[in-house]
Amino acid sequence: MIGYLTAILVVVLISALVALALNIQWGQAGMVNFGIFGFFAATSYVAALSALAGYPLLISLVLAILTGVVLSALVALVSARLREDYFAIATLAFAEAVRLFLLNETWLTGGANGLPGIPRPLSAYASGQSYELLFFVLALVLAAICFVFAQALTKSPFGRVLRALREDDLVAATLGKDVLSFRIWAFAAGGAILGVAGYLHSSYFGYIDPTQFGAFVTAYAFMAVIAGGRGSNTGLLFGAVSVMVLLEGTRFLKDLMPFLDAGQAASLRLILIGVGLILLLIYKPQGFFREHRLRVNKGDTK
Amino acid sequence: MTFNQMNRRTFLGTTAAGVAASALPLPALANTGPVKIGMISPLTGSGGSYGPNIVKAAQVVATQINDAGGILGGRMIEIIAEDSETNSTASVRAARKLLDVNQVSAIVGMWGSGPTLAVKPLAIEKGVSLSCLGAADAITEGDTQGLIWRFQATGREWGVPPAKAMLAAGHKKVGILAVQTAFTQSMIAPFIETFEAGGGEVVVQAEVKPDQPSFRAEVDKVMGEDITAVFLPAYVTQFTSIVKEWYRGGYETELYTLTIAASAGVNGGGKFITAVGNEVGEGIHHLQPTNDSSSASYKEFESLMGVEAGTFLPFSALCADSLVVQIGAMEKAGTSDATVYTKEILAITNGPGAATAGAVNLLNAIRAGQDVNYTGYGMDVSFFPNGNLKGRPFGHFVIQNGIDVELDLV
Numbered sequence: 001m002i003g004y005l006t007a008i009l010v011v012v013l014i015s016a017l018v019a020l021a022l023n024i025q026w027g028q029a030g031m032v033n034f035g036i037f038g039f040f041a042a043t044s045y046v047a048a049l050s051a052l053a054g055y056p057l058l059i060s061l062v063l064a065i066l067t068g069v070v071l072s073a074l075v076a077l078v079s080a081r082l083r084e085d086y087f088a089i090a091t092l093a094f095a096e097a098v099r100l101f102l103l104n105e106t107w108l109t110g111g112a113n114g115l116p117g118i119p120r121p122l123s124a125y126a127s128g129q130s131y132e133l134l135f136f137v138l139a140l141v142l143a144a145i146c147f148v149f150a151q152a153l154t155k156s157p158f159g160r161v162l163r164a165l166r167e168d169d170l171v172a173a174t175l176g177k178d179v180l181s182f183r184i185w186a187f188a189a190g191g192a193i194l195g196v197a198g199y200l201h202s203s204y205f206g207y208i209d210p211t212q213f214g215a216f217v218t219a220y221a222f223m224a225v226i227a228g229g230r231g232s233n234t235g236l237l238f239g240a241v242s243v244m245v246l247l248e249g250t251r252f253l254k255d256l257m258p259f260l261d262a263g264q265a266a267s268l269r270l271i272l273i274g275v276g277l278i279l280l281l282i283y284k285p286q287g288f289f290r291e292h293r294l295r296v297n298k299g300d301t302k
Numbered sequence: 303m304t305f306n307q308m309n310r311r312t313f314l315g316t317t318a319a320g321v322a323a324s325a326l327p328l329p330a331l332a333n334t335g336p337v338k339i340g341m342i343s344p345l346t347g348s349g350g351s352y353g354p355n356i357v358k359a360a361q362v363v364a365t366q367i368n369d370a371g372g373i374l375g376g377r378m379i380e381i382i383a384e385d386s387e388t389n390s391t392a393s394v395r396a397a398r399k400l401l402d403v404n405q406v407s408a409i410v411g412m413w414g415s416g417p418t419l420a421v422k423p424l425a426i427e428k429g430v431s432l433s434c435l436g437a438a439d440a441i442t443e444g445d446t447q448g449l450i451w452r453f454q455a456t457g458r459e460w461g462v463p464p465a466k467a468m469l470a471a472g473h474k475k476v477g478i479l480a481v482q483t484a485f486t487q488s489m490i491a492p493f494i495e496t497f498e499a500g501g502g503e504v505v506v507q508a509e510v511k512p513d514q515p516s517f518r519a520e521v522d523k524v525m526g527e528d529i530t531a532v533f534l535p536a537y538v539t540q541f542t543s544i545v546k547e548w549y550r551g552g553y554e555t556e557l558y559t560l561t562i563a564a565s566a567g568v569n570g571g572g573k574f575i576t577a578v579g580n581e582v583g584e585g586i587h588h589l590q591p592t593n594d595s596s597s598a599s600y601k602e603f604e605s606l607m608g609v610e611a612g613t614f615l616p617f618s619a620l621c622a623d624s625l626v627v628q629i630g631a632m633e634k635a636g637t638s639d640a641t642v643y644t645k646e647i648l649a650i651t652n653g654p655g656a657a658t659a660g661a662v663n664l665l666n667a668i669r670a671g672q673d674v675n676y677t678g679y680g681m682d683v684s685f686f687p688n689g690n691l692k693g694r695p696f697g698h699f700v701i702q703n704g705i706d707v708e709l710d711l712v
Contacts, residue, residue, distance in 0.1 A: 001402060001403055002402075003401070003402035004398050004401075004403045007398040007402070008395065008398070011391075011395060103509075112416075112483055112484040113415065113416075113438050113440060113484045113487065113488065114416060116419045128427065205394060205420055206420075206423050207390065207419045207420045207422075209416045209419070209420075209484065211389055211416050216389075247395075251396070251399055255382070261354065261357075262343070262353065262354055262358070262361075262383045263353065263357075265345075265383075266346050266353070266385035267345075267346065
C-alpha cells in the first residue's frame with residue numbers, strides 16, 4: 001500500500017508541476033496553452049536522451065529546463081500577435097509538430113516504440129521500496145522549489161503585470177508595459193517548470209513513448225488548474241490531488257462491484273470521472289482557492 | 303464578487319477521507335488465500351475493442367479451474383482486471399495498484415507494446431511474472447530474470463508473411479498504409495525488405511494515427527498511386543474506417559491486412575464483417591499465425607467463452623493460454639512465487655512429454671507427476687528460453703460471402 005501511495009504521490013507531483021506551468025501561462029498571463037503536452041514531451045525526451053547518454057541528474061535536469069525555456073520562448077515569440085483562441089491553436093500545432101517529430105525520427109526517439117531503459121537517478125543510494133521513497137523526496141524537493149519560484153513570480157510586480165495583461169493588454173501597454181516581452185518571459189517561466197516535470201516524468205517511468213503525451217495531459221492540467229481556482233498556485237496542488245483521487249479512487253470503487261464485467265466496469269469508471277468533473281464545475285465553478293491579490297488594510301482606504 | 307473558500311478543517315477532512323477511501327481494499331493473505339492474478343488490458347481507448355474478451359478469456363478459464371478444485375492444494379484463483387486505457391502511463395498506475403495493493407502473483411493479458419515496456423521494470427523489480435500480448439522486440443530484451451513471457455509473435459514475424467503472400471499473388475507494385483502504433487510499425491521494415499527482395503516495389507507509404515477522425519486523405523494518397531495492392535497493418539477500429547473510405551472511393555486495389563483487424567470468422571460473426579457488411583468485405587485478404595479453429599481445445603475454449611463455433615476472438619485464446627501456463631507452472635513448482643515457478647514454464651510448454659490440452663487436463667497431469675507438453679487453445683505454445691513464443695506458419699485467409707476462407711499457409 002505504501003508503495004502504491006508513494007507512486008501515486010509522485011505522479012500527482014508531476015501533474016501538479018504541469019499544472020503549475022499552465023497556471024503561470026494561462027492562469028495568470030492568460031495565454032491559453034493547449035499544446036502543453038508538446039512542451040512536456042520535448043523536455044521529457046531531452047531528459048531521457050541525455051540520461052541515456054550517461055549524463056548525471058543535474059545535467060539532464062538543466063538540459064530539460066533549458067529545452068522548456070527555449071522552446072516556450074520561441075513559440076511565444078513567433079505567435080506574439082495571436083490572441084486567446086488563435087494562440088491556443090498555434091500551441092496545439094506546435095505540440096502536433098513535436099509529436100510527429102517524435103514518432104518519425106526513429107533514429108533519435110525510437111519512434112512509436114519509444115525509449116526503454118532510461119536510467120533512474122540516485123539509484124546507487126537505495127533500492128526497492130526505499131528507492132521509491134527516495135525518488136518521492138527528490139520529486140518533492142524539485143516540486144517545492146518550483147512552487148516557491150511560482151509563488152514568488154505571482155507576488156512580484158512581474159506577476160501583477162501578467163494579471164493586468166490577462167485582463168486587458170491594451171491598458172497594460174498604455175501604461176508603458178512591454179506586452180511582448182512580458183508574454184515571452186511568462187511563457188518561458190512555465191517552460192522551465194515543464195522542464196522539471198519532463199525530467200521527473202522520464203526518469204520516474206523509465207520508459208517514454210509518444211502515446212504518453214496526448215491531449216489528455218493538457219486536459220488533466222486544465223482540470224487541476226480549474227478545480228484549484230485559476231491563478232492560485234496553492235489551489236492547483238489541491239486540484240491535482242482531486243484529479244488523481246478521481247482517476248485512481250474509481251479503480252477501487254470498481255473492485256467493490258464484481259457483478260459488472262470488465263468492459264462495463266472500465267466504462268463506468270470513466271463515466272464516474274466525467275460526472276465528478278461536472279459536479280465540480282457545477283458546485284465550485286471558481287475552484288477551491290482564489291488567486292493571490294494584494295490585501296488592502298481597512299485603514300488604508302480612507 | 304464572492305469566492306467560496308475552503309477552510310483548513312474541510313481541506314484536511316476531505317484529504318483524510320480520500321486517503322482512507324483509497325485504503326479500503328482488503329489486505330492480502332499470503333499463502334492460504336486465493337492466488338491473485340492481475341490483468342492490465344485495453345478496456346477503453348484505441349485497443350478497447352479487444353480488452354473485454356481478453357479479460358473474459360482469463361476469467362472463464364479461472365472459473366473452470368476453481369470449479370475443479372483450484373490449485374496448490376485448494377487455493378482459488380482470483381482475477382483482478384485493470385483498464386490500461388491503451389496508454390502506458392495509465393498502465394503503470396494500474397500496475398502499481400496490482401503489485402502493491404492487491405499483491406498479485408502474476409500479470410497476464412498485458413496488451414500493447416508501449417504499456418508492456420512501461421510495466422516491465424516494475425514487474426521485474428517486484429519479482430512478479432508478466433505475460434504479454436505485445437510485439438515489440440525490446441519487451442524480451444535485456445535481463446528479464448525469466449519473468450517476461452510473450453504470448454505473441456514478434457513484429458518481425460508479423461511483417462514477413464503478408465509480403466510473401468502478396469508476392470505469391472503476383473503483386474509487383476504495392477503501397478503501405480499503416481497505423482502508428484509500436485506493434486504495426488515494427489512489421490513495416492521486415493515487410494519492405496521481404497517484398498523488395500522478392501522483386502516487388504513499395505511505391506507509396508503513408509501513416510495514420512489511431513484516433514484520427516477521418517482517414518480519407520491518407521486513403522486517397524495511397525490508393526491514388528499506380529499500385530495493385532495495399533498492406534494495411536491496423537486494428538479493427540481503424541481498419542473498419544479505412545475500408546469504408548476505400549469502398550466509397552471505388553478503388554480496385556486489393557487489401558491485405560492482419561486477421562485481428564479483418565476477421566469475418568468462419569461463421570461470419572467477426573467484428574469487422576458485422577460492422578461493414580458482406581459486400582464491402584468481399585475479397586479482403588488477411589493473415590495471422592495459424593489458429594486451428596477445428597481443434598478440440600479451441601472448441602472447448604469457444605464453449606467456455608459462450609460463443610458460436612467458428613468465431614474468431616483476437617488475442618483471447620493466447621491470453622487464456624498465458625494464464626494456463628502460469629497456473630500450470632505454479633502447480634508444478636508448488637508455489638505462487640514467480641521467481642521460483644517461472645523456471646518450470648519451459649518444461650510445461652516445450653516438452654518432452656505427452657501433448658496436453660486444456661487447463662484442467664494440464665493440472666491433473668502435473669499433479670500425477672507426468673511430463674507434459676502443453677498445446678494451447680488456439681495453437682501449440684512453445685517458447686525460446688528468452689520468453690519469446692516460437693514462430694508458427696501464418697494462415698492466409700480471404701473473405702468470401704461474409705466468411706473467412708483459408709487459402710494457404712505462408
